[in-house]
Amino acid sequence: MVIYASIRHDGKNWVVENDHFRVEASTLDEIDEKVRDAVREKTPEARGQKVQVYMAYDNYAIPQWIRQYSSHYFDRVIEF
Amino acid sequence: MAQYPERKWYTGMLSTEDWWAVWIAVGFFFISLLNIWGIDLVGWMTYPTKWVFSPPEGGKGAIGHAFYALGKKYSVTAKGFYKGLGWWSVIWSYVIFGAALTIGAASMKWNVKKFIGGFTIIYFMTIATWFIGHHAFIAATKVNMHKYGLNFALNLGGGGSFILALIVGLIIGNFFKGFASYLSEAAKPEWYIKTAIVTLGVKLGYLPIKLSAMSQKLGKEAAGLTFDLFVAGAAATVVAYLIFWPGVYVISRKIFKLPRKTAAVLGSGISICGVSAAVATGGAVRAKPVVSIMVSALVVVWAVIELVILPGFFTHVWPGTKDPLVAGASMGMAVKTDGADAAAGELLDEFMRTKIEVETNGAVKWPEGIITASAVMTKVWIDMFIGIWAFVLALIWVYKFERREGERVPASEVWHRFPKFVIGYFFCWFFLLAIYFGPGQSGAPEAMPFLKTVKAGAVPVEKGMRKLFFMLTFMSLGIITDFKKLREAQFGKMVWVYFVALFGFIIPVAILIGYLFHHGMTLPNIAQYVK
Numbered sequence: 001m002v003i004y005a006s007i008r009h010d011g012k013n014w015v016v017e018n019d020h021f022r023v024e025a026s027t028l029d030e031i032d033e034k035v036r037d038a039v040r041e042k043t044p045e046a047r048g049q050k051v052q053v054y055m056a057y058d059n060y061a062i063p064q065w066i067r068q069y070s071s072h073y074f075d076r077v078i079e080f
Numbered sequence: 081m082a083q084y085p086e087r088k089w090y091t092g093m094l095s096t097e098d099w100w101a102v103w104i105a106v107g108f109f110f111i112s113l114l115n116i117w118g119i120d121l122v123g124w125m126t127y128p129t130k131w132v133f134s135p136p137e138g139g140k141g142a143i144g145h146a147f148y149a150l151g152k153k154y155s156v157t158a159k160g161f162y163k164g165l166g167w168w169s170v171i172w173s174y175v176i177f178g179a180a181l182t183i184g185a186a187s188m189k190w191n192v193k194k195f196i197g198g199f200t201i202i203y204f205m206t207i208a209t210w211f212i213g214h215h216a217f218i219a220a221t222k223v224n225m226h227k228y229g230l231n232f233a234l235n236l237g238g239g240g241s242f243i244l245a246l247i248v249g250l251i252i253g254n255f256f257k258g259f260a261s262y263l264s265e266a267a268k269p270e271w272y273i274k275t276a277i278v279t280l281g282v283k284l285g286y287l288p289i290k291l292s293a294m295s296q297k298l299g300k301e302a303a304g305l306t307f308d309l310f311v312a313g314a315a316a317t318v319v320a321y322l323i324f325w326p327g328v329y330v331i332s333r334k335i336f337k338l339p340r341k342t343a344a345v346l347g348s349g350i351s352i353c354g355v356s357a358a359v360a361t362g363g364a365v366r367a368k369p370v371v372s373i374m375v376s377a378l379v380v381v382w383a384v385i386e387l388v389i390l391p392g393f394f395t396h397v398w399p400g401t402k403d404p405l406v407a408g409a410s411m412g413m414a415v416k417t418d419g420a421d422a423a424a425g426e427l428l429d430e431f432m433r434t435k436i437e438v439e440t441n442g443a444v445k446w447p448e449g450i451i452t453a454s455a456v457m458t459k460v461w462i463d464m465f466i467g468i469w470a471f472v473l474a475l476i477w478v479y480k481f482e483r484r485e486g487e488r489v490p491a492s493e494v495w496h497r498f499p500k501f502v503i504g505y506f507f508c509w510f511f512l513l514a515i516y517f518g519p520g521q522s523g524a525p526e527a528m529p530f531l532k533t534v535k536a537g538a539v540p541v542e543k544g545m546r547k548l549f550f551m552l553t554f555m556s557l558g559i560i561t562d563f564k565k566l567r568e569a570q571f572g573k574m575v576w577v578y579f580v581a582l583f584g585f586i587i588p589v590a591i592l593i594g595y596l597f598h599h600g601m602t603l604p605n606i607a608q609y610v611k
Contacts, residue, residue: 009368009369009370011370028366028482028484029484032484032485032486032487054490056087057363061369062359062369062373063373065264065560066355066359066372066373066376067096067097068097068268068269068270068271069270069354069355069356069359069376069417070355070356070359070360070497072359072360072363072493072496072497073359073362073363073369073372074363074364074366074474074493075087075490075492075493075496076366076487077487077488077489077490078484078486078487078488079486079488080485080486
């Protein structure tokens with residue numbers, strides 16, 4: 001099962017969100033843990049299945065003057 | 081605004097400058113091809129010519145003719161109409177290019193009202209500097225200054241206009257910051273230069289057609305030379321990558337003791353391709369975006385400093401007119417943003433062509449655009465490699481340095497980072513080459529009437545549109561470049577890493593690699609075929 005979300009950095013924390021959950025943490029290790037918990041809690045249909053969370057970087061979080069040079073930061077995928 | 085859906089291969093086609101550079105330039109290129117069927121819809125594109133306040137009797141340079149529609153010279157079917165446009169071609173170009181760019185800006189969800197206001201001001205300031213820069217005192221050479229009744233000229237060719245546009249932009253960007261902020265919605269050097277680079281593809285494809293009109297042999301030589309640049313540029317870029325990145329990374333880590341992630345981002349920013357690479361690497365190593373943003377600000381400012389220094393250095397100190405393509409290729413590897421590099425290449429092109437003409441008293445003239453192409457070619461290869469490099473770096477980082485359970489790197493990253501404007505550049509180039517080798521019969525005399533119709537469309541795009549977008553780039557680069565950024569304390573050490581690495585390592589190595597792969601490549605002499 002694939003779950004889509006966005007990821008960005010607000011200057012202090014990494015923030016991952018979609019229509020069902022929103023989590024934030026200062027490190028990627030912590031955010032991955034919180035994403036796993038949030039998926040288990042908010043997405044019952046994912047229980048017992050192999051889940052892939054696709055996090056597309058929200059490029060609106062990059063200043064506009066930089067987007068003309070590179071519109072893409074990174075996308076992450078975690079599986080559990 | 082958050083976006084949740086998976087990024088598809090076509091994501092961004094209507095929402096990024098990269099793709100809009102392709103749509104706009106390729107769009108005008110296709111419209112230009114209608115000339116093959118006798119429909120000239122691009123002859124209105126404006127172009128300046130040298131002028132003086134009081135032209136000598138029977139001489140050249142009336143102010144009334146300082147701008148003209150290129151169709152006046154090149155159109156096959158509408159020469160009379162375009163001849164009548166004169167200075168009105170400036171307005172035609174404003175309205176039509178402005179409309180095309182505004183459609184792009186609206187599609188990218190920019191503030192359209194602010195964009196139109198900013199673009200209008202930037203466009204007319206650009207036209208004003210283009211006009212002033214073409215005063216014969218600035219643009220004429222000692223070979224042709226007598227035609228304008230002058231005994232002395234600065235010998236700057238079209239380069240004077242570029243320098244003026246940059247100076248005006250820098251004054252606004254550094255002394256009128258409120259005004260610069262208002263213009264920022266339309267001050268997009270990367271968008272303008274990417275559009276200009278796609279039209280440079282038209283230039284490369286058109287070059288054999290142009291020279292075939294002089295001699296079929298010259299046309300074939302030009303096609304071969306551009307292909308040589310293509311191959312040499314690729315080889316030089318790979319070698320540069322292998323030397324630049326580890327070198328800067330080691331300088332940052334060992335001499336300046338920067339953290340590993342910062343050194344990686346800085347290594348890419350200085351050594352590969354500036355802002356794009358810094359952003360790509362920041363993402364690859366999962367750095368907080370602020371690191372990439374800081375490096376990006378440094379890159380933009382240093383690239384403009386290089387743009388000011390290197391064209392003059394390469395023209396008048398080394399290698400001079402002996403090895404113009406070594407200079408061009410080195411420029412592509414040394415200047416770290418597409419905008420500043422292509423702009424520096426264009427400036428170098430103007431300086432070199434003017435210098436060789438003056439040195440030989442008019443006995444040697446080089447076609448315009450090839451030196452620019454040599455600077456852009458290495459840069460385009462670098463741009464294409466950024467995605468692959470970022471992907472490799474992400475694999476190393478995610479699977480070795482910062483291994484996290486379950487994380488993997490999607491291969492689609494390579495495509496998302498691919499510079500899309502490069503597709504337009506190669507498309508236009510190879511499309512025209514196909515016309516040249518196909519129905520153009522490699523410039524055979526019997527195909528010349530057909531090739532003349534292709535020329536009627538290609539020239540306004542590769543000359544008028546390309547130069548205008550270069551001018552817009554110079555002006556916009558100046559407007560967004562605030563030298564105060566270098567003084568801001570938070571950059572501290574990074575400013576010095578950049579300085580040491582750039583001037584002590586990158587530029588010398590770029591020159592060496594440029595020399596190894598481009599030394600001995602010569603430009604065709606077209607002096608006997610042009611006035």
